Amino acid sequence: MPERSKIPDPSLARLATVYRALLDSQRNGRKSLNSLDLQELTGIAATQIRKDLSHLGEMGKPGVGYDIGDLKRRIAERLNLSRRQKFAIIGAGRLGQALASYPGLVEFSFKLAALFDVDKKKIGKVVNGVAIQPAAEISKNLRRHRVRIAVLTVPASAAQGAAEAAVQGGARWILNFTPAHIAVPAGCVVRNVSFTNEFAVLAHFVEK
């Protein structure tokens, strides 16, 4: 589906932010919003929002704005948020456990399916309804539960091994929270999230 990949990553991230604003607005009883309302709610410039939404095709009536239900459906459809997606977390340290309980993920249809750690003392502990399992069982369990998304929150030195076990279990989409660069077979997608990079980008703007 070559058309799908045409939306650049920053637009996808902004569409996800807009999606969250729509969920909140709908909860507050609103039915429609225009791009200036969305600017107010998200901090993203109205012109940018209109540009991002243009990736979804024609929508919105001049002077009337966007129907929230319709816009929600179209973003969810395009971002694959319209059906439940299972994910596994490898590494049940503080970050892994924080992600396991992160409330926003449920609203985006992501469902924690498994949680792994090498630490024997952690095995069996329940986080957000899911018991921590031994890392040795990653491949077997991902395959059994048909989990295709794996989140890496292990130490950097364990990242490549964890990724390989996940891929062996059928995972194809990996969210890498470690600072390590991981190599995966063709057909797999890795998205790196680096806290230090986020700090570094911010620090660039700090006055000398």
Add this chain to the structure above:
Amino acid sequence: MPERSKIPDPSLARLATVYRALLDSQRNGRKSLNSLDLQELTGIAATQIRKDLSHLGEMGKPGVGYDIGDLKRRIAERLNLSRRQKFAIIGAGRLGQALASYPGLVEFSFKLAALFDVDKKKIGKVVNGVAIQPAAEISKNLRRHRVRIAVLTVPASAAQGAAEAAVQGGARWILNFTPAHIAVPAGCVVRNVSFTNEFAVLAHFVEK
């Protein structure tokens, strides 16, 4: 300093990734690297790395590559990593505590100076050498310790209040890990990190 803002955010993030690879390589005893070595270490295309590094001015000799020490210094200088920068974390839940102990931050010269929470049971608990303090003291303590960078890891509903307390205490650079959009006075910079957005961008690539 208008020249400083010319480097786009994605380049800054990639330069931070390159910086980490340089730290690792230096630890392993290497003295120089070329852009293909850096591609191997970071997963970023060599052509992209050369483009990002061009923001730092002339460097590297054809066929010889980059001197690691020199390149490290230049990136650190440009990203403001060459001097220690204090930061505070507001919200000492699992995510806040995970960030408080995140090992990579020290290597990037970021120093945890304070940690706050509203939960009385958490006050006084020591995380990474820093005792959790009551949220009521944010402004006073940030001012006393001259902390300019604040990290928000509170629930979304508490984000705006936490940001205002931080700004009142002199913070100007805010890393917002909550899904809430926060409004700050002119002169402040907010960088939003959204886990749900990271999942959503990844999910876009998941096969139907």
